[in-house]
Amino acid sequence: MDAFKGFGKSLTSLGGQIAPMASRTFQYTKEQLGQAEDKTQLPPDYIDLEKRVDALKAVHQKMLAVTSQYAHEPYDYPPNIKETFSDLGRTVSEKVNLLSTATSPAEAQAALTAPPSAKPQPKTFAHALARASLSGSQALHQQHSGAGEDPLATALEKYALAQERVGEARLAQDAQIQSRFLAGWNTTLNTNLSFATRARKGVEKARLTLDAVKARVKGTTWKLGATPRADTLDDHELSNEAQEEIERAEDEFVTQTEEAVGVMKNVLDTPEPLRNLAELISAQAEYHKRAYEILSELAPVIEGLQLEQEANYRKSRENAS
Template identity: 70%
Template sequence: MDKLQAFGKNFNAQFTPFAARTQQFVKEQLGTADEKTQLPDDYLELEKRVDALKQVHQKLLSVTSQYSNEPYDYPPNIRESFNDLGRTINEKVQLLSHASSPAEAQAALTAPPSAKPQPKTFSHAIARASLSGSQLIAQTSPNEDPLAVALEKYALALEKVGEARLAQDAQIQSRFLAGWNTTLNTNLTFATKARRNVENSRLTLDSVKAKKKAAAGGDLDNLTEEARVEIEQAEDEFVGQTEEAVSVMKNVLDTPEPLRNLADLIAAQLEYHKRSYEILSELAPAVDALQVEQEASQLPQEP
């Protein structure tokens, strides 16, 4: 029986302030509240800045979260088989170099996987298509065909570009996405909780004022000492929660982590594009040379 009574008292202690806040909130929404304690302008400005920061994080994360999805640039119309994804381009080229017949070449292209399936990125898909095209031409040409050679080189290069993209994605996931998700789900959540505490304490303060004012016949000057103490305690709680929220919001706004994370995002993208440029810059002269050689071989010979 004692435990039941204790539970009842504890429930009433928690429910009564909640009910009072709810009643005050409803009155404010209906426009029937006697008064509403105003928050300082500086506090309201901090709220706006925190809200803006939260929206920035949500919007950018909604886009950049694609870096966690490997096939984000993989064309939906491509139909590649399990065997197509079985081996890396480099492995297939190695197997093809030992093939002595069209049948062995085809077997090399469809060799069972040596590890996990190959990545589904746009660059990897281009590489696989290029190597397949190279072999189709090679199998139907009596001599070494320049286009077949160029396509094989292109396939090897594009696989490297694809690997560079995956390396970029891994860096972005660990250095940008993780950081911005932490800010959104931890730091900004703390700020939201602190602001909620301010709102609750304000509603409590205004509900206490309204109740004591009604008990005093609408005249705050006629409050009892007990009523004054209760109002002062509610005011102290409101001021304390407001100061705490200001501190939390300033910490969220002043932290250098979001900017540092953004710099890491840019660095990862820069490294990927730099690596892609280096790979293609090395490939281009080799393909140009094959083109020049092919054109020269087609010129009429002088008598």
């Protein structure tokens, strides 16, 4: 018997949940078909808050759709190149150190293809440039038969080392953006704005319930294919019980609206998104500043090699004539 009583209570509870849900569904359907006579209007200030929250959500979604690339290392890695396992085995700096001790072409080749000492090297555009430059440098060195070093080979090696440093600066930027911008904006989108969405759904649910109650107690209940009854009751003709039911629904609607207003204002007023954006800009600025410094240090060195080669070229031409 106890089991049957428990089952009966469960059915009663379920029925209590289904009935309000069904009434809200009917009310929503009426409104969509233009059959609702008296739809409770939301306050203008509330509607304005909804529009601002929707705009904030759209901003977060669009920005994150682009900036999420910072969480994917090879976002600027050239799709047309094919690097082997040995190409990615060691850093450019490590290979240069190994090459500096090589005494023959065979040892130089072994240095270039040395087994990896750690995880594969990053797949960024700057790192790819560094590896390509070092490979080109060694190709020229191995075929150079004149006195001294090949100036272009020397320049390419220095460029390779610089580009590796630029690549490391880019990875540092990405790490900062992930922790200081992406994490914050994802939290705002998936938590704060989700709370606002949930609160707004609570308001819509309370409004539909209120209007459904009004329609039922006033005799304007609607059925598919039918029109509202003409003999509806005015507010002063309602029974005390009906008026109390409407008042309870109105109180719930007001409560839900006030709570939603508070949640939406909190989401709109928090300075966190702007703080996160400042962090994004700071990380980008630091990366570009570091890249500028690295290349600015390299530029006069390469220019010096160029001027020296031009001078040697002019001298050789003069001697030849």
